[in-house]
Amino acid sequence: MEAQQASPDSSSEECTVLEALPGKGTALICSQHKGKVSVLYCLACEISVCEDCMNGEHAEHPTDSLENIVDQQLAALQDRVDSAKNRLPQIRRAVQSLRDILQQLNSQRSSIEEDIHSSFSELYKTLDTRKSVLLMELEVTYGLKQKVLQAQLDTLLQEEAAINYNCSLTGEALDGENKAVILQTHKDVGERLGDLASQGLPLQPEENDQLDLMMEIEGLRKSIHNLGTIVTTNAVASQTEASGEGLEQCVVGQPATVVITTRDKSGGLCKTGNAIISAEVCTPDGSVADGEIVDHKNGTYEFQYTVKKEGHFSLALRLYDQHIKGSPFQLKVTTNAASTGSSDGGARKRSAKSPGSRSRQKGVRRGGSLFSTPKKRVNPIEDDLIFRIGTKGRNKGEFTNLQGVAACSEGKILIADSNNQCVQIFSNTGEFQSRFGVRGRLPGQLQRPTGVAVHPNGDIIIADYDNKWVSIFSSEGKYKAKLGSGRLMGPKGVSVDQNGHVIVVDNKACTVFIFQPSGKLVTKFGSRGNGDRQFAGPHFAAVNNNNEIIITDFHNHSVKVFNADGEFLLKFGSNGEGNGQFNAPTGVAVDVNGNIIVADWGNSRIQVFDGSGSFLSYINTAADPLYGPQGLALTSDGHVVVADSGNHCFKVYRYLQ
Template sequence: MGAGLEQCIVGHPASVTIVTRDKSGGACKSGNAILSAEVFTPDGSIVDGEIVDHKNGTYEFVYTVPKEGNFALALRLYDQHIKGSPFKLTVTRALEAEVEVSPSTTTATNSAANATPSTGSSEGAKRRGKSPGQKKKGSKRASSALGTPRRKTQNPIEDDLIFRIGTKGRNKGEFTNLQGVAASSTGRILIADSNNQCVQIFSNEGEFKSRFGVRGRSPGQLQRPTGVAVHPSGDIIIADYDNKWVSIFSCEGKFKAKLGSGRLMGPKGVSVDQNGHVIVVDNKACTVFIFQLTGKLITKFGSRGNGDKQFAGPHFAAVNKNNEIIVTDFHNHSVKVFTPEGELVLKFGSNGEGNGQFNAPTGVAVDVNGNIIVADWGNSRIQVFDGSGSFLSYINTSADPLYGPQGLALTSDGHVVVADSGNHCFKVYRYLQ
């Protein structure tokens, strides 16, 4: 076992390589094993990561932890923990000294009995200086009563927060690993509550309205909802990462259809373009799919890599007034804009903490002026850019800091709503368009 299994650095990508073997101990030569990997924070929420299937019996789990502390790394093969899982993982900040990290390998049998995982840097190179880390640490605060948004009062630091809703739990108005966010033209906020296998719906003022979703792997059930969007028809579109399809429900939460089954590998984000087509960001396949609402595939583009038309763990998408598709490229620390045909129009962002830089971008939205709003997951902030990708400003979140923001959207009354996943709540902020 390598030292990287026990320790990694805040804000730096780390990886676990898993080599599968059959029951007789021989090396597997093909992919498609059912493998899951998760890093749990001290409060039980899940750190984002992706599994890469190299199609030769080896797999790589790449993840980045935004905060120091003690964590747990769980590796499962065919729904069974491999030997030693879950592993204790200590996350620290880099010192003002040279830090050398090198990749190592994990061996696992298909019976999951004799696995010996270890991790290392996904870059396998020497680093100097401080870790990018995150600028603000999340603070845990008690939530208000269900359906009563906690508005900012007696706040010594002026910021843009209007209210926040939620705490960790499984009841109405509580969340466990909330991910995608959508806002409807009728004044509703929709939250994909991933580990509670449901979607919760609130008014623009934060009043709980309804929720729907039943855990399962059959059509009409939800296993790991991550993305949510509202179609102009009023239908609710949900990306289900674990079921590997997109489900369509009526505005009342009645199941209507699914699309992408057999094509998608790990859908994360969904959006709708000006033609009513469904845009799906497949995090695992590193591909963007565009479907008709009937399920017919119109086109797809993207592959794994760091090129202009490639992705590394893409997360969410938005559509601007030109019907261009804006995608957050998580592990490439950038935002990319494409035509509906998949031609690159614009790319901006690099890894870091400065203005216009990212440490793994997640949620994205576009305002009426074409400005692009981006959730910066590892830096725990929200940045605003103009339509050409030039940095404009931040949304001020300093009084009640974010911790690993995920999806975001613009409400019908012009506010920004963001899933503050690490703090188990969503927050609504003022936004001057």
């Protein structure tokens, strides 16, 4: 076998080539000393050499065994291979993350594109309707005026013709000078002429000719010119920074502040707001701080929070679900203001927003409560999480802002997947069964379904928040009818009473409507306010064995009970974190014993009350803490199912009735 030739661009210093020798396999052969095998490695020249080379030009150079050097370089290469391969999981995770973001970006674009088309279609319809109304109004007004004027004109023309005719007859008689004709004409026509001469005629116009059009075009044109905006930022988590004493330490019970500065991929400052930022102060067993995020609309944000016990905590700041620079931060909480080095103890006036709420920004969908504030639990029910289903996404078994929950005797759990515009159905054990729903504003389509209930006849009833009506589907998801259109402003929750009537909680109107399944209104009650029969953002409803209606009053931090006719019976709850208090209650259900189960959204917990509103206990959710619970129901096998909107899943807990 001939020796391999060195490549034209190989180093002139290299003096060995590979060659197969009899009995020696493939060896390094010295190219300068024919037949000599290289067994050494010149460390100075970093090449393999033979013994003759060492007696010549490499005589003074340090060497090592070629075998040792090969082993070393083999190990070094292996280390580099391993190091390179170790990057693969990171790269794959980054690739998957980018694919997820791209998929979400595409979904958002498609969703917004649909919203734009839908919104402008509604505007076109409204404009066409107004155009038709104006044209109809013009025709009616014109018709009325024209009828009056034409009738007056016809009268005058008839009188003119009558006068001319009778005068003509009389003139002929006068011209003939026949006495007999004159006498007859006087008898036949004279009286008639007298009547014509003295008859009152409508000589003045009985109508006018005014028909003007007033169109406030300029203001409308300006409004349309500024209608809608695409909200986004270029902020990325890897460049976004946080500062402030609240990153490292704070005092128990005193507000602390962290300033978050968003930056783009090049480190440049973002100058607009509306970024989606979340924050948590937590221990390994769950979140323990009450706080909020304030958007200054200039690319900076403030996280203002209060911790109620001392210790070492973790402060996580995320931008678009990604940790920002340095996050999570290690936070020390003390009871001594002096130990923090702050002259005012970190005191700071907080914005007047609901505790635990996300900064509300136009065009940004709001998730559940960001902050869990559990207190020491008294007499907790000894129940555990059975299972949780779901993650954030748009596929089967994935959710984006799930809200309403229902369960039926056939062993099914129904979830109103609000931002995915559908209802998903699972078995009591969590197996996905089906889903139905398509985005749109036509009957049978959904636009932010928030509440869901099951009628005794099997029909599925859905509160369609943005379409401002309630849709009824068959148990297979086939559209049947809608009710409440034209009456409802923002239906949030739905339920069914023992008469088969559909109870609709209208969040915007602060009113509860009760309909027959045919759509006929039975009764309605409630108005905006904080009185016994008033609401401030009511959410969901449940019905007990006495056919009494139980409503969660979100901003009044209470639960109210009414009879089937809408008469107020009782209320319970107040704003706070103690037993029996609420921070914006949402979901509600009633067990067979009449006990009332309430999802406490802002406090991220589930409380249990007896039928009179006396606090009994909590559902034990410590194993997998809730993160902004919404809808709540009891499954046919007696467990509690809750929509955990902040964690993009629903959870089922054991419940002892």
